[in-house]
Amino acid sequence: MKELFAAGNTGSCPLPISKYNTVQLGHGSGGKMMNDLISNLFIRIFDNPALNQMNDQAELQVNGSRLAFSTDSFVVDPLFFPGGDIGDLAVNGTVNDVAMSGAKPLFLSTGFIIEEGFSLGDLEKIVESMQRAACKAGIAIVTGDTKVVNKGSADKIFINTAGIGLIEHDFTLGAKKIQPSDAIILSGTIADHGITILSQREGLAFEAPVESDTAALHELIAKILAAGGAAVRAMRDPTRGGLASALNEYAEVANVGIRIAEERIPLNKAVAGACEMLGIDPLHVANEGKLITIVAREKAGAVLAAMRKHPLGEKAAIIGDTTKDDPGLVTLRTKFNTWRIVDMLVGEQLPRIC
Secondary structure, three states: OOOOOOOOOOOOOOOOOOOOOOOHHHHHOOOOHHHHHHHHHHHHHHHOOOOOOOOOOEEEEEEEEEEEEEEEEOOOOOOOOOOOHHHHHHHHHHHHHHOOOOOOEEEEEEEEEOOOOOOOOHHHHHHHHHHHHHHHHHHHEEEEEEEEOOOOOOOEEEEEEEEEEHHHHHOOOHHHHHOOEEEEEEEOOOOHHHHHHHHHHHOOOOOOOOOOOOOOOOHHHHHHHHHHHHEEEEEEEEOHHHHHEEEEEEHHHOEEEEEEEHOOOOOOHHHHHHHHHHHOHHHHHHOOOOEEEEOOOOHHHHHHHHHHOOOHHHHOOEEEEOOOOOOOOOOEEEEOOOOEEEEOOOOOOOOOOO
């Protein structure tokens, strides 16, 4: 396959998190501020080999077995939206974080923080949605916790999920495995979830309906690994911060340049129109049912073909390459054949997106 394009901190003191003395919304955006907060506070203090891999999950060795372990919290507003709700979002999000290691998700825990006065009918709908999502993913929710706080101390309901999966393959996935001249494959259209949440929150209507892409991706990942094996370098779901943040994290950790082509990035027409109307870059918008995989070039065609045979990968596309040039930098070739830098999101574009 021809290439698409022709072309660490060593100090003794941690960098400051920001100029702020208090936590800002931008610290949860999935962009630069959040990356700084995680790196310069949590990673610095919790420092350990499993955490320092900086993947969507921790890989753990227990009695000769390789386990993947991950946790996530969900505070999305509104709770119910086209394509899903906070319940299936909480299940699918953690299933995906576990599965990005190539693990088979097995079990979930869940914790509920519920505001006094919250509707029991809505709570039942959310719990039923979680059970349907778990059954569809072939996993069990095996333990949990419930806390109720005074009215005004939380906004309706927050959910935490943690998941454990079994890694049965014998190779390692992660950003540090990425090499120059690898292919970058995106599983489908971007920005669907973020635009759906924004439209519901702000009462916006578009010519064509938009809905969240929330979905469990573990079966698609199994297809990817079966087709690519050890040629699969890394996988990640571009949630908060969108495609731009995920690619920048890859470029930084792997110390490679990344080049992508705008015309190759799948984007629904209604979502593209909404982004243009609102002045939002779709590369920065959250996704909940898409993944990026970096694959050695010689296996990229086989992996792409396998992905397109799965319902969640029908619109998969090779969107770019890694390169030894411009390490740490992500650039995009526009439809006008010019180039621009794609940076991480700065600040908070849309709070409480997941």
